[in-house]
Amino acid sequence: MAEANHGKWTYCVDLAREEGRRRTRRRGGFATRAEAAREMKAVLDGELRGVYEDRRTTVASYLREWLAAAKERLAPNTYAGYADCVERDLIPAFGHHRLPDLRPKHIDCWVAAQQDAGRGRVTIYRVVSTLRNALNAAVRSWRLRYNPAKHSVPPKPRAAERTCWTPDEAAAFLRHNAEHYADRLTDLFEVMLGTGMRRGEVLALHWSDVHLMDRKLYVRWTLAAVNNNESLFREPKTEASRAWISLSPRVMAALHRQAALQVAAHPDGRLEGLVFAKPDGLPLRPQWVLDQLRKRTAELGLPKIGLHDLRHTAASIMIAMGIPIAVVSKTLRHTTLAITINLYGHLLKDSADEAVKALAAALDRADAERGASESPLPLAA
Structure with missing residues (x-):
């Protein structure tokens, strides 16, 4: 009508x-x-x-609606990454289409154009993966019959192999910090290399979770830096990450130094707040910590690494020292042993060689024992 x-x-x-x-x-x-x-x-x-496709809904309006609905359940950094992909790439490229009219060819053409323009493979993968995730939600809510981005996501680029320091390089770095800086970052780097803690976990560590008498600390929080600007405390992503960590004598010494400095600086002589913080008690900026790591690394001429590579270095040293992979996995607080093996399986070559040699030796020993116990068979007439 x-x-x-x-x-x-x-x-x-x-x-x-x-x-x-x-x-x-x-x-x-x-x-x-x-x-x-x-x-x-x-x-x-x-x-x-059972599917209602509203032809008045544009891709742009749907993506913004999806972002708003997903904000509460996403980690701040994840949400910021999705929002960046939506506003910077997806809406300019596909926002004018009606949601039911978006086709795989539209997405494939965009991917091809980005590749021809020399856009990074990781960036293209993230953008199209974000679109696929958003449209999956539309299919689950019966707003689309199928996901046009389902088969348009390019293969996930293989992650570059992490750079790890040798024990000599790691020790030289820590010694350089102690001799030329002797500041809070000296102790922070000692804790990271001595425990394998993640960057956000160290920066969010509170004195209330450090138990020096028991030589342990508890990981309760992680610091998320959104766009390296806004710092937010949140709980670790997995249950396995929320766990006790044992402290070596070196790490204990670093924490005792920090405790003494902060007690002396506190007007009431109390130990509270963050273990590693600015003079005003606010969290350290992750980018500043990374800049300092790179500056001090360059002074020694060591291989350039990132903050997360300190965790990988700790893991590689443990494996090189013959610590069982299950113990390494538990120390790093991985959710499953498979994660540890996938990350560090290439470091287990020597262990694999020893394993097959031990297996062969056991079989040879069993053959020798059986041969010694059996009488020779009689010769046939």
Whole structure:
């Protein structure tokens, strides 16, 4: 029917009853009768198939709606990454399309154009993966029949192999810090290399979770830096990460130094707040800590590494010292042993060599023992 005095068209349709109550859908504002009829047909077809594709929803409006709904359940950094992909790439590229009209060819053409322009493979992968995740939600909520991005995501680029220091390099770095700086970062780097803690876990460590008498600390928080600007404390992502960590004598000494400095600086001589912080007690900026790591690394001419590589260095040293992989996994607080093996399996070559040699030796010994105990068989006549 036409709307009086507005020149617009409206449709009204009865839908299947729900809990005994009649349902009526009425929508207006269509420019032509044909447009209203098409939308009404789509509603009836959606009622039959269980999927309702609203042709007035654009990709842009849907993506912003999806972001708003997902914000509460996403980690701050994850949300910031999704929002960046949506506003910087997805909406400019596909936002003008009606949501039901988006096709795989649109996405494939965009991917090809980005690759031809020399865009990074990791960036392209992240953008299209974000679109796929968003459209998966539309399929689950019966707003799309299929996900046009399902098969358009390029292969995930293989992660570059992490750079790890040798024990000599790690020791030289710590010694350089102690001799030329002797500041809070000297102790922070000692704790990171001596425990394998993650960057965010060290920067969020509170004195209330450090138990010096028991030579342990508890990981309760992690620091998330959103766009390296806003710092937020949150719980670790996995249950395995929230765990006790044993402290070596070196790490204990570093924490005792920090404790003494902070007690002396506190007007009431109390030990509270963050273990590693600015003079005003606020968290250290991760980027500043990384800049200092690179500056001090360059002074020694050591291989350039990132903060997370200190954790990898700790793991590689433990493996090189013959610590069983299950113990390394537990120390690093990985959710499963498979994660540890996938990350550090290439470091286990020597262990694998020793394992097969031990297996062969056991079989040879069993053969030798059996041969010695058995009498020779009689020769045939």
